[in-house]
Amino acid sequence: MELQSLINYIRRHVDLSSQEISTLQEYVNIRTYKKGQYIVQQGDICHYESFIISGCTNTYFIDPEGNEHVVMFAIEDWWTGDLGSFISRQPADFNVQCLEKTTVAQFSYQNLQIVYKELPKLERFFRLIIQNAFVASQKRVVRNFSLQAKERYLFFRKQYPEIEQRVPQYLVASYLGITKQFLSKIRAELILGG
């Protein structure tokens, strides 16, 4: 059923017996959000880490001047939420909004603590996941400094072709750290230049 994609995903990182899977199931909830709904809102405490079974989300924040900045997108088989808020139990910096109807598998903070106790393997699993996320984030910092806007766009398009299809262009611009107008100009130039 719906949890299958999460189970497959976990099994790519650690072994799980069917015994362990049924334990796990007790602590996960499936939930579906409509397009436009929020999984987390900036200022609230983020109560869940969410694994996307289907759909697409946009993580963004509003800075003190009122400008919106896209932090990341997430689609099937990605995790989403505000991890900083989730682990510290402090108000979230980010909004997580569904760009499509989105079904997720959620761990609440309490349940996740129980899962760590009962299934220590998952401690390892989450370490591996977060390790990868950290490395990816660090590489993004590096790209943002060493590449120009046009190159960042080309990288994004190549790395996440599916996401580019599914999210509006002005959000892609924000993710890249540029204005929607400038992205439009970059695209015009790319079409002309080949």
Place this chain on the structure above:
Amino acid sequence: MELQSLINYIRRHVDLSSQEISTLQEYVNIRTYKKGQYIVQQGDICHYESFIISGCTNTYFIDPEGNEHVVMFAIEDWWTGDLGSFISRQPADFNVQCLEKTTVAQFSYQNLQIVYKELPKLERFFRLIIQNAFVASQKRVVRNFSLQAKERYLFFRKQYPEIEQRVPQYLVASYLGITKQFLSKIRAELILGG
């Protein structure tokens, strides 16, 4: 002795019996680098995760155009190395160079795998550490997009006053993603403007 700072650090995150500490000690090596020496070089495989007991390091990379970009600094009680290379056993993207004489406690890849087996608590410990590192990295992405160079510099100065004292200004500029000339102008303006 020298390992004490690492032990204290770990104990801030998980409990360790003296039994466990002596197990741990078998798998850690202390090593001292001179100023200017490299702990990792771009293109090599990063064999160690290093905890800094004393000293200061600069993590940077050279992009295809030959420009250097500082990724991070690290001082006492921080971890350093190229985690992406360490976990994937692939060539490092980064150089880690000592800006001062630097003493570190190192885990080799093999030893760390053993430690995870023998002391599952450390699986948890490293998950917590990396979680924090990931959250910090994500926030840095956000700052880089929402703040101007001058504001990023002021944030850096406030957040890491000690690091600013210890590393040359041109490396700070690179860390902030600006040229050394422009940082110099920002500083001139700050001094005049109060």
Place this chain on the structure above:
DNA sequence: CGAAAATTTGACATGACTCAACTGGAGTGG
């Protein structure tokens, strides 16, 4: 002290932003 490294300063160039107007669908309702 002298040489090399780090920092500052100035003139000019450019990548990216702002603002404002315009284009072109995708509904929506009369």
Place this chain on the structure above:
DNA sequence: CCACTCCAGTTGAGTCATGTCAAATTTTCG
């Protein structure tokens, strides 16, 4: 089926933040 609106995307003129290059100055350190 047309007129209207709304939203995403495009385009252009002017501006600003930051970069480049080159030279002068200061600091560091053998």
